[in-house]
Amino acid sequence: MVPGSGEPASGRPVPRPATPSDLPGIERVIGRAYARYADLLDRPPAPVLHDYQPEVAAGYVWVLGEPIAGVIVLIERDDSLLIENVAVDPAAQGRGLGRVLLEFAERQAVGRGLPRLTLYTNEVMTESLAVYLRLGYQEVDRRHQDGYRRIFLVKAVG
Numbered sequence: 575m576v577p578g579s580g581e582p583a584s585g586r587p588v589p590r591p592a593t594p595s596d597l598p599g600i601e602r603v604i605g606r607a608y609a610r611y612a613d614l615l616d617r618p619p620a621p622v623l624h625d626y627q628p629e630v631a632a633g634y635v636w637v638l639g640e641p642i643a644g645v646i647v648l649i650e651r652d653d654s655l656l657i658e659n660v661a662v663d664p665a666a667q668g669r670g671l672g673r674v675l676l677e678f679a680e681r682q683a684v685g686r687g688l689p690r691l692t693l694y695t696n697e698v699m700t701e702s703l704a705v706y707l708r709l710g711y712q713e714v715d716r717r718h719q720d721g722y723r724r725i726f727l728v729k730a731v732g
């Protein structure tokens with residue numbers, strides 16, 4: 575770690591568990607990250623409508639940066655770690671923060687002895703899908719869920 579910076583010697587930020595006081599920052603980042611999709615959907619993106627307080631209390635939410643620039647929600651399943659949401663503030667995009675969060679998820683899965691990561695994205699979020707595919711995720715399903723057209727992906731880790 576670089577003394578006093580909250581960053582490792584590599585200069586890359588390290589995710590930390592979210593606290594209740596982080597909720598406004600979490601909501602800000604998620605709202606900004608998904609704003610560009612508002613006109614492409616008939617309803618607001620699911621992450622924008624979600625109440626993150628229970629996940630914060632359960633220790634599922636991790637944040638990156640000060641002020642918060644990235645958020646990831648990780649939920650352990652029987653045989654995988656679900657990336658329920660990953661978002662980077664548009665003002666901070668292009669700096670590799672999304673990759674930092676996704677690499678963190680991989681380390682979490684491996685550390686928990688889970689063989690794979692799972693996630694889903696909306697069909698209109700083509701940029702996100704392209705990133706996931708580039709990072710080794712494989713599409714396994716497309717279906718309507720909770721009123722959204724979702725693409726489900728998986729990545730083996732470990």
